[in-house]
Amino acid sequence: MAPTAIPSTPSTALIVGVTSHRDLDADQLPELRARLLTELSGLRNQFPDLSMIVLSPLAEGGDRLAAEVGLEIGARLIVPLPMPAEIYAADFSTPASRAQFERLLAQAEVIQMPLPTGDLDELLQPGPARDRQYMLAGLHVASHCHVLLALWDGRENGGLGGTAQIVRYYLGGPMPGARRASDNLRQMLAGDDDSLALHLPAYRVAPTTARAEAEPPAWLTSAGRRSLGAGIPPDYRRIFERMQTFEEDRRRHAALPHASWGQDPAERLLHVVDGMAVHYQRRIGAAMRAIHGLAVLMGLAFLLYADLGAPDWMLRVFLLFFSIGLLIAVVAHRRDWHRKYIDYRALAEGLRVQTFWRRAGLTMTGDPEFAHDNFMQKQDVELGWIRNIMRQVGLMPLPEADDPARAVDAVIEAWIGRPDQSGQLTYYQRKAALRERHHWRTQSLGKACLWAGIAISLFLALFHHGLEDITRNLLVTTMGTLSLIAAVREAYAYRKADKELVKQYRFMHRIYRNARIALDTASSTQERREILRALGEATLAEHAEWALMHRDRPIEHGRP
Numbered sequence: 001m002a003p004t005a006i007p008s009t010p011s012t013a014l015i016v017g018v019t020s021h022r023d024l025d026a027d028q029l030p031e032l033r034a035r036l037l038t039e040l041s042g043l044r045n046q047f048p049d050l051s052m053i054v055l056s057p058l059a060e061g062g063d064r065l066a067a068e069v070g071l072e073i074g075a076r077l078i079v080p081l082p083m084p085a086e087i088y089a090a091d092f093s094t095p096a097s098r099a100q101f102e103r104l105l106a107q108a109e110v111i112q113m114p115l116p117t118g119d120l121d122e123l124l125q126p127g128p129a130r131d132r133q134y135m136l137a138g139l140h141v142a143s144h145c146h147v148l149l150a151l152w153d154g155r156e157n158g159g160l161g162g163t164a165q166i167v168r169y170y171l172g173g174p175m176p177g178a179r180r181a182s183d184n185l186r187q188m189l190a191g192d193d194d195s196l197a198l199h200l201p202a203y204r205v206a207p208t209t210a211r212a213e214a215e216p217p218a219w220l221t222s223a224g225r226r227s228l229g230a231g232i233p234p235d236y237r238r239i240f241e242r243m244q245t246f247e248e249d250r251r252r253h254a255a256l257p258h259a260s261w262g263q264d265p266a267e268r269l270l271h272v273v274d275g276m277a278v279h280y281q282r283r284i285g286a287a288m289r290a291i292h293g294l295a296v297l298m299g300l301a302f303l304l305y306a307d308l309g310a311p312d313w314m315l316r317v318f319l320l321f322f323s324i325g326l327l328i329a330v331v332a333h334r335r336d337w338h339r340k341y342i343d344y345r346a347l348a349e350g351l352r353v354q355t356f357w358r359r360a361g362l363t364m365t366g367d368p369e370f371a372h373d374n375f376m377q378k379q380d381v382e383l384g385w386i387r388n389i390m391r392q393v394g395l396m397p398l399p400e401a402d403d404p405a406r407a408v409d410a411v412i413e414a415w416i417g418r419p420d421q422s423g424q425l426t427y428y429q430r431k432a433a434l435r436e437r438h439h440w441r442t443q444s445l446g447k448a449c450l451w452a453g454i455a456i457s458l459f460l461a462l463f464h465h466g467l468e469d470i471t472r473n474l475l476v477t478t479m480g481t482l483s484l485i486a487a488v489r490e491a492y493a494y495r496k497a498d499k500e501l502v503k504q505y506r507f508m509h510r511i512y513r514n515a516r517i518a519l520d521t522a523s524s525t526q527e528r529r530e531i532l533r534a535l536g537e538a539t540l541a542e543h544a545e546w547a548l549m550h551r552d553r554p555i556e557h558g559r560p
Helices: 026-046 062-072 085-091 095-106 128-144 163-170 181-190 234-254 265-307 313-334 337-359 381-394 404-416 423-466 469-496 498-521 525-551
Strands: 013-020 051-055 076-081 109-112 147-152 196-201 218-221 224-227
Touching: 013 026, 013 062, 013 128, 013 163, 013 381, 026 051, 026 062, 026 147, 026 196, 051 062, 051 128, 062 076, 062 095, 062 147, 076 095, 076 128, 085 095, 128 163, 128 381, 147 163, 163 196, 234 265, 234 337, 234 381, 265 313, 265 337, 265 381, 265 469, 313 337, 337 381, 337 404, 337 525, 404 423, 404 498, 404 525, 423 469, 423 498, 469 498, 498 525
Parallel strands: 013 051, 013 147, 051 076, 076 109, 147 196
Antiparallel strands: 196 218, 218 224
């Protein structure tokens, strides 16, 4: 029997979401189609290592126009259906429109939006229930795309979930249809610093404003407008460039042999990214040890030359050690080892939470009605590429579970585990103890060097006149060497954040321990899911802090 082939990990995609008016002016359609072809092709040419996904609900108008152009240039089409296709098609007034919808739907991957509980007959007629489903589809597009393509007249009007509301929400405005004031308050205060919209002015059949008043095409961000001709704003271009770099690394590491993977593409991607993080962790760890070791040797060579009268060639040895350390630092900087280690580890931990949430049947949000990832949100626009990868994973179908309760129980055992046995409970317990030992060694070495230096100082003070010059110089050199070793060790521990990580790992162990206690006493599967959701959000927040702390401590030759 032939062995089962292991599915490949998903390639990194640039996701273009679409929001548009339905009643576009037919006279403008050829112009819009040409503009769409130019802009979508331009994105593909600028970022050739990224595949392209067009995320469109396939309503009449610009939704379909963008979908057709995307398929024409080889993009994947994903359709968040607001309601079952046969009910949705009732909105389309002509047989030709329904045929166009069915043709595009046949070429697409479909995501069914959550339907209201109870009788679906209320969706058959226009009204609040139907409007809410359209809103859910629009929010899904805005929450999972990397670039929002807005074919929009620029006017701040329209109904629930209309183009104006979706664009405003995407750029950090209030959430359409929010049931709680806290939803809008949290959204508006936080803003959205990694959302990029491409506004292409589109005129409606019965426009309420003259064409001459429309603003020209532009990039929209939470900070304002930027002329289309000026190109993608630099921070956002950097996001996509980071995604390209990640895709290049992913291809290399995905080609390596791996242990058994699950069938969930998110889990397969997690394995690859985790391996990438370990790879760059080893490289940056070796570079740090080499640079700090060379710093000790440099200091020792200088002390030998200055205090013990070593020959002049000792200065050349000093310069040699300096040059080797500088070369290592330059290579690490140019190959971006430190940044890749931090980013890939942050992404791996985010995917770990996302994977377990998926296996437990959870979405990437605190409110299952509004799918929006919350990892490292608003921390740094450059980290937007990490959220973009997670947004792509959020579009993947959830793993099917024959027994949801057993699936949740399996997630609890695999993710949280039991003390001294398995899961993150054991991981954080072990890591806290390991970092504590490292911190203790650093402190002990510093104290030992300090007291040894004091002892040497007292000895010199008491017996200074009875010692030969060579002995005094040797003792002074020993004092300097001990101080140097202690300082370099302290600097190394600072770069590795041993002291801070002891506290962080203890905190995370406490969170997982409390979660385990709560889960063991939970009375229902839904309650367990909510506990897992809260645990995941706390974990994501803590990993964001970890990433930001380590990003501020790169390798710097000459400042160990």
